Amino acid sequence: xxxxxxxxxxxxKDPKLIEKRREQIIEAAVHLFINKGFHxxxxxxxxxxxxxxxxxxxxxxxxxxxxxYLVCDAIHAEMETRLRExxxxxxxxxxxxxxxxxxxxxxxxxxxxxxxxxxxxxxxLPKETLRYVLGREEExxxxxxxxxxxxxxxxxxxxxxxxxxxxxDNIMVLGEMWVFRRWxxxxxxxxxxxxxxxxxxLLREISVSD
Amino acid sequence: xxxxxxxxxxxxKDPKLIEKRREQIIEAAVHLFINKGFHxxxxxxxxxxxxxxxxxxxxxxxxxxxxxYLVCDAIHAEMETRLRExxxxxxxxxxxxxxxxxxxxxxxxxxxxxxxxxxxxxxxLPKETLRYVLGREEExxxxxxxxxxxxxxxxxxxxxxxxxxxxxDNIMVLGEMWVFRRWxxxxxxxxxxxxxxxxxxLLREISVSD
Amino acid sequence: xxxxxxxxxxxxKDPKLIEKRREQIIEAAVHLFINKGFHxxxxxxxxxxxxxxxxxxxxxxxxxxxxxYLVCDAIHAEMETRLRExxxxxxxxxxxxxxxxxxxxxxxxxxxxxxxxxxxxxxxLPKETLRYVLGREEExxxxxxxxxxxxxxxxxxxxxxxxxxxxxDNIMVLGEMWVFRRWxxxxxxxxxxxxxxxxxxLLREISVSD
Amino acid sequence: xxxxxxxxxxxxKDPKLIEKRREQIIEAAVHLFINKGFHxxxxxxxxxxxxxxxxxxxxxxxxxxxxxYLVCDAIHAEMETRLRExxxxxxxxxxxxxxxxxxxxxxxxxxxxxxxxxxxxxxxLPKETLRYVLGREEExxxxxxxxxxxxxxxxxxxxxxxxxxxxxDNIMVLGEMWVFRRWxxxxxxxxxxxxxxxxxxLLREISVSD
DNA sequence: GATGAATGAGAGTTCATTCAT
DNA sequence: GATGAATGAACTCTCATTCAT
Numbered sequence: 113x114x115x116x117x118x119x120x121x122x123x124x125k126d127p128k129l130i131e132k133r134r135e136q137i138i139e140a141a142v143h144l145f146i147n148k149g150f151h152x153x154x155x156x157x158x159x160x161x162x163x164x165x166x167x168x169x170x171x172x173x174x175x176x177x178x179x180x181y182l183v184c185d186a187i188h189a190e191m192e193t194r195l196r197e198x199x200x201x202x203x204x205x206x207x208x209x210x211x212x213x214x215x216x217x218x219x220x221x222x223x224x225x226x227x228x229x230x231x232x233x234x235x236x237l238p239k240e241t242l243r244y245v246l247g248r249e250e251e252x253x254x255x256x257x258x259x260x261x262x263x264x265x266x267x268x269x270x271x272x273x274x275x276x277x278x279x280x281d282n283i284m285v286l287g288e289m290w291v292f293r294r295w296x297x298x299x300x301x302x303x304x305x306x307x308x309x310x311x312x313x314l315l316r317e318i319s320v321s322d
Numbered sequence: 323x324x325x326x327x328x329x330x331x332x333x334x335k336d337p338k339l340i341e342k343r344r345e346q347i348i349e350a351a352v353h354l355f356i357n358k359g360f361h362x363x364x365x366x367x368x369x370x371x372x373x374x375x376x377x378x379x380x381x382x383x384x385x386x387x388x389x390x391y392l393v394c395d396a397i398h399a400e401m402e403t404r405l406r407e408x409x410x411x412x413x414x415x416x417x418x419x420x421x422x423x424x425x426x427x428x429x430x431x432x433x434x435x436x437x438x439x440x441x442x443x444x445x446x447l448p449k450e451t452l453r454y455v456l457g458r459e460e461e462x463x464x465x466x467x468x469x470x471x472x473x474x475x476x477x478x479x480x481x482x483x484x485x486x487x488x489x490x491d492n493i494m495v496l497g498e499m500w501v502f503r504r505w506x507x508x509x510x511x512x513x514x515x516x517x518x519x520x521x522x523x524l525l526r527e528i529s530v531s532d
Numbered sequence: 533x534x535x536x537x538x539x540x541x542x543x544x545k546d547p548k549l550i551e552k553r554r555e556q557i558i559e560a561a562v563h564l565f566i567n568k569g570f571h572x573x574x575x576x577x578x579x580x581x582x583x584x585x586x587x588x589x590x591x592x593x594x595x596x597x598x599x600x601y602l603v604c605d606a607i608h609a610e611m612e613t614r615l616r617e618x619x620x621x622x623x624x625x626x627x628x629x630x631x632x633x634x635x636x637x638x639x640x641x642x643x644x645x646x647x648x649x650x651x652x653x654x655x656x657l658p659k660e661t662l663r664y665v666l667g668r669e670e671e672x673x674x675x676x677x678x679x680x681x682x683x684x685x686x687x688x689x690x691x692x693x694x695x696x697x698x699x700x701d702n703i704m705v706l707g708e709m710w711v712f713r714r715w716x717x718x719x720x721x722x723x724x725x726x727x728x729x730x731x732x733x734l735l736r737e738i739s740v741s742d
Numbered sequence: 743x744x745x746x747x748x749x750x751x752x753x754x755k756d757p758k759l760i761e762k763r764r765e766q767i768i769e770a771a772v773h774l775f776i777n778k779g780f781h782x783x784x785x786x787x788x789x790x791x792x793x794x795x796x797x798x799x800x801x802x803x804x805x806x807x808x809x810x811y812l813v814c815d816a817i818h819a820e821m822e823t824r825l826r827e828x829x830x831x832x833x834x835x836x837x838x839x840x841x842x843x844x845x846x847x848x849x850x851x852x853x854x855x856x857x858x859x860x861x862x863x864x865x866x867l868p869k870e871t872l873r874y875v876l877g878r879e880e881e882x883x884x885x886x887x888x889x890x891x892x893x894x895x896x897x898x899x900x901x902x903x904x905x906x907x908x909x910x911d912n913i914m915v916l917g918e919m920w921v922f923r924r925w926x927x928x929x930x931x932x933x934x935x936x937x938x939x940x941x942x943x944l945l946r947e948i949s950v951s952d
Numbered sequence: 953g954a955t956g957a958a959t960g961a962g963a964g965t966t967c968a969t970t971c972a973t
Numbered sequence: 974g975a976t977g978a979a980t981g982a983a984c985t986c987t988c989a990t991t992c993a994t
Contacts, residue, residue, distance in 0.1 A: 124957065133957095149445060151361045155985060167959050170986065232445045235359065250506065277510060278519060281503055282496065289495040296460065300487055309488060316526055334974065365968055377971085377976045386968065544978065553978095569865060571781045575964060587967080587980050596964065652865045655779065670926065697930055698939060701923055702916065709915040716880065720907055729908060736946055754953065785989055797955045797992085806989065 117185070118241055120178050123171045133172045136162045138186045141179050146225045150180055150233040181241050184234050187226045188248040194219045195255065205263020210311060212259055216287045217307045224291040231292070249284075256280035279314070286310050327395075328451055330388050333381045343382045346372045348396045351389050356435045360390055360443040391451050394444050397436045398458040404429045405465065415473020420521060422469055426497045427517045434501040441502070459494075466490035489524070496520050537605070538661055540598050543591045553592045556582045558606045561599050566645045570600055570653040601661050604654050607646045608668040614639045615675065625683020630731060632679055636707045637727045644711040651712070669704075676700035699734070706730050747815075748871055750808050753801045763802045766792045768816045771809050776855045780810055780863040811871050814864050817856045818878040824849045825885065835893020840941060842889055846917045847937045854921040861922070879914075886910035909944070916940050 122130050140161035144153040155176050159169040173179055198215035201208060220227055234245050257280045263269030264276070271279060290297060290306060297306060332340050350371035354363040365386050369379040383389055408425035411418060430437055444455050467490045473479030474486070481489060500507060500516060507516060542550050560581035564573040575596050579589040593599055618635035621628060640647055654665050677700045683689030684696070691699060710717060710726060717726060752760050770791035774783040785806050789799040803809055828845035831838060850857055864875050887910045893899030894906070901909060920927060920936060927936060 126957085129957080151446075154983080165959050166986085167961095167988085168957075171957070174986095176985065232442060235442050236361075246505070253506075274510075275519060278507075278516070281499065281506065282520075282523070285495055285499040285503070286492065289491065293491055293495070295456065296463075296491065297488075300484075306488070309485060310492075313492070313524075336974090339974085364966085375976050376969085377978095378974075380969070381974070546978085549978080571866075574962085585980050586965085587982095588978075590965065591978070594965095652862060655862050656781075666925065673926075694930075695939060698927075698936075701919065701926065702940075702943070705915055705919040705923070706912065709911065713911055713915070715876065716883075716911065717908075720904075726908070729905060730912075733912070733944075756953090759953085784987085795955050796990085797957095798953075800990070801953070 116244070118181060118244060120173060120181070122173075130172060133162075133164075133168075134182055136164075137169065137172060137179060138182050141183050142187070142226060142229070145180070145183060145229050145233060150236050155179075177236065177238060177241070180233060180237055181245070184230050184237070184245045185248070187223070187230055188245070188252075190226075191219055191223060192248075192252055192255075194222075195252065199255070199259075204268035205259055205261075205266050206268035206315070209256075209259050209263055209269070210315070212256065213283055213287075213311055213314070214307055216256075216283065217290055217303065217310075220287045220290050221303050224294060227288065227291045231288075253277075253280045253284050256283050283314060286314070328391060328454055330383060330391070332383075340382060343372075343374075343378075344392055346374075347379065347382065347389060348392050351393050352397070352436065352439070355390070355393060355439050355443060360446050365389075387446065387448060387451070390443060390447055391455070394440050394447070394455045395458070397433070397440055398455070398462070400436075401429055401433060402458075402462055402465075404433075405462065409465070409469075414478035415469055415471075415476050416478035416525075419466075419469050419473055419479070420525070422466060423493055423497075423521055423524070424517055426466075426493065427500060427513065427520075430497045430500050431513050434504060437498065437501045441498075463487075463490045463494050466493050493524060496524070536664070538601060538664060540593060540602070542593075550592060553582075553584075553588075554602055556584075557589065557592060557599060558602050561603050562607070562646060562649070565600070565603060565649050565653060570656050575599075597656070597658060597661070600653060600657055601665070604650050604657070604665045605668070607643070607650055608665070608672075610646075611639055611643060612668075612672055612675075614642075615672065619675070619679075624688035625679055625681075625686050626688035626735075629676075629679050629683055629689070630735070632676065633703055633707075633731055633734070634727055636676075636703065637710060637723065637730075640707045640710050641723050644714060647708065647711045651708075673697075673700045673704050676703050703734060706734070748811060748874055750803060750811070752803075760802060763792075763794075763798075764812055766794075767799065767802065767809060768812050771813050772817070772856065772859070775810070775813060775859050775863060780866050785809075807866065807868060807871070810863060810867055811875070814860050814867070814875045815878065817853070817860055818875070818882070820856075821849055821853060822878075822882055822885075824853075825882065829885070829889075834898035835889055835891075835896050836898035836945075839886075839889050839893055839899070840945070842886065843913055843917075843941055843944070844937055846886075846913065847920060847933065847940075850917045850920050851933050854924065857918065857921045861918075883907075883910045883914050886913050913944060916944070 124130055124133070137158065140163075141153070141158050144157055144161060148157075155169060156166050158176075158179055159166040162169060173182070195212070195215055198219070199208065199212050203211075230245070234242060237245060257276055260269060260271060260276045260279055261273075264271055264273065290303070301309070334340055334343070347368065350373075351363070351368050354367055354371060358367075365379060366376055368386075368389060369376040372379065383392070405422070405425055408429070409418065409422050413421075440455070444452060447455060467486055470479060470481060470486045470489055471483075474481055474483065500513070511519070544550055544553070557578065560583075561573070561578050564577055564581060568577075575589060576586050578596075578599060579586040582589065593602070615632070615635055618639070619628065619632050623631075650665070654662060657665060677696055680689060680691060680696045680699055681693075684691055684693065710723070721729070754760055754763070767788065770793075771783070771788050774787055774791060778787075785799060786796055788806075788809060789796040792799065803812070825842070825845055828849070829838065829842050860875070864872060867875060887906055890899060890901060890906045890909055891903075894901055894903065920933070931939070
């Protein structure tokens with residue numbers, strides 16, 4: 113179902129070192145891309161901010177686009193990790209769902225710079241790679257799909273199976289909205305207010321009892 | 323409230339001619355930006371596609387970013403025009419709201435390339451300009467705010483005044499979602515199905531009767 | 533029979549100007565390539581020696597290899613022109629042949645730097661282009677083929693038709709030898725001595741009378 | 743007369759090992775240079791194809807140019823060895839000469855890739871080194887000089903002493919021509935036909951009887 | 953003696969912008 | 974008002990060479 117993860121060739125042999133250096137690259141590039149955008153960040157800046165020379169940078173990647181891929185993938189990985197860590201899968205689907213939404217919105221809030229980065233820059237990835245990165249997004253949506261299905265199964269949620277995916281997408285989008293429209297929303301709401309309000313809206317329709 | 327529209331200086335005196343040429347520029351650039359992205363489109367390409375020389379292009383703009391601004395502004399203008407044309411402000415707030423949502427979703431669908439363009443490229447605008455462009459987005463949200471307020475006033479909608487802006491934003495976001503997630507959504511829904519489903523979700527909470 | 537001449541695209545429209553600038557490029561590049569070799573000459577050096585900026589250079593070529601092609605082609609053109617100008621096609625084949633050999637050897641001598649350049653650098657051309665350039669060499673050999681055939685026809689040369697091409701190649705190669713082995717040959721011979729000696733050798737076999 | 747062979751310093755002490763490793767380097771580099779050319783072959787590729795690391799490569803050479811020198815020298819050595827092995831120095835000068843020419847042309851044919859390599863890449867050698875490599879060429883020409891002189895001495899060849907060197911050069915050049923113009927010559931001749939034809943041409947003038 | 957990660961000068965190429973015509 | 978040739982800073986990427994381990 114999901115595209116296979118891209119493996120970026122490296123001229124360096126030691127896998128431990130590759131991982132370490134790529135973490136440095138990601139750490140450096142995330143901040144640069146957030147502040148200047150992908151196109152306005154130069155490979156030299158990435159190298160310098162990573163703590164090594166331009167030559168060394170290219171020992172660990174093949175092209176600037178590879179850095180963007182590494183960054184996007186790392187962000188998604190962190191999003192998913194944080195989300196999964198925050199969710200406790202005990203209790204009714206409804207209960208889990210509420211927890212998951214709160215967690216997701218919180219993760220969006222904490223990672224808003226990086227979420228924005230993905231949305232604004234991932235289009236610069238090569239087509240093939242872009243598909244994979246978009247696929248990671250779907251994996252996160254899938255978490256909500258599963259929770260919703262659990263809720264349907266245990267009777268705590270009433271929702272046509274047909275609309276499960278849409279509901280999952282709605283949750284995702286309303287979470288991302290907190291990021292995209294923060295300049296407007298932060299004026300009126302705290303994260304908590306926003307979260308509770310959206311939960312009310314989203315669940316009114318589908319929760320059997322709350 | 324809203325930022326003042328930016329005036330791009332031109333070396334040319336005749337305002338009629340300026341408008342005509344800028345329309346040519348916008349027409350050409352929209353397609354180029356959609357297909358290649360802002361950064362990968364060259365000013366030479368814009369000039370050629372506009373039907374004149376690079377020198378002439380720079381008689382009507384001061385920088386490449388100006389073209390992006392013209393394009394974003396034109397897209398917003400078209401969005402707003404289409405939306406306003408489609409809405410009939412007669413009837414209860416609830417009725418108008420449904421019509422407006424349907425219209426907005428349809429406009430999003432029809433203009434999806436251009437909507438995407440704004441979301442992906444507007445970040446390349448100079449800060450000041452970006453603020454103005456984001457402001458245009460608010461103007462559209464404002465349409466929904468007004469409709470919601472009318473509905474509250476005439477009793478067809480039950481919604482805390484405090485949440486009006488959020489509801490308007492939700493509508494916008496769910497409309498934009500049809501664009502951003504089209505690769506996922508189009509598999510499961512037609513625009514009409516999607517629209518009705520989301521209307522149900524959005525209004526369940528707030529409509530007094532439907 | 534011969535490959536079609538390559539047309540290098542230019543960003544500049546005026547054909548007169550293209551020709552003029554390319555002449556400048558060729559003039560500059562020939563000397564640089566002779567002195568430093570193709571690989572050790574930078575595009576910046578070519579631009580500077582041509583009298584304009586690197587940006588301007590790239591208005592008239594698409595790649596550094598294009599410069600090499602221009603240079604090789606110009607050298608061949610000059611070789612052929614000089615040779616054809618020097619040959620008088622009146623008289624018996626034998627007489628014309630002797631004149632042609634002397635002319636060819638003289639041209640080789642005068643252009644020895646450039647002949648060397650072609651032999652040492654043309655391999656860096658893209659395959660397709662290389663084929664064309666090698667073809668030009670054949671066109672020159674063809675001059676000798678025609679003279680030989682004229683001599684056979686008028687009875688002044690006795691040579692199996694089958695060996696005409698080989699004889700033409702031999703003439704070419706012995707002319708080029710004056711270039712490739714000049715470090716050895718110049719110690720022992722003047723150009724004139726060398727020429728007469730080789731003519732004797734080459735014609736002993738085939739001339740009916742001299 | 744001939745330049746002294748260049749001695750490449752090595753960080754390694756053991757002469758046996760140096761020789762072994764350099765043979766590996768030559769073997770690897772010859773093929774790489776033939777296929778990609780000297781400039782497009784990287785030292786990393788040479789090391790890998792040699793079977794060891796880049797660091798080890800530089801234990802046995804001081805620069806990439808050293809590899810080119812090793813390669814050119816090895817090719818010349820092989821040429822000379824093969825030629826000397828094939829020649830039987832018994833008989834009249836004329837007889838030996840014919841044998842030598844046939845052998846030389848055959849060696850040229852068998853080693854054509856490598857002969858071409860020397861002609862196209864040796865110019866990239868440092869001036870000093872180049873002189874030595876070109877000198878090796880002379881040593882081979884010297885073989886023919888000696889044979890010619892033997893033929894003059896024993897009366898089987900009639901040739902002005904003054905022209906001996908030229909005749910030797912002619913032989914060399916016509917042999918190399920089989921390599922340089924193979925794309926043209928192979929269409930018309932087998933190696934044997936070519937050889938016999940050229941022998942006829944070359945000897946007509948000088949052989950007392952054949 | 954062998955390794956391979958690190959280096960950085962320097963390469964070819966692009967393209968937004970200018971300005972003389 | 975229109976043109977398009979000229980500019981050169983800035984870009985991504987390469988690769989011969991070094992040296993600590």
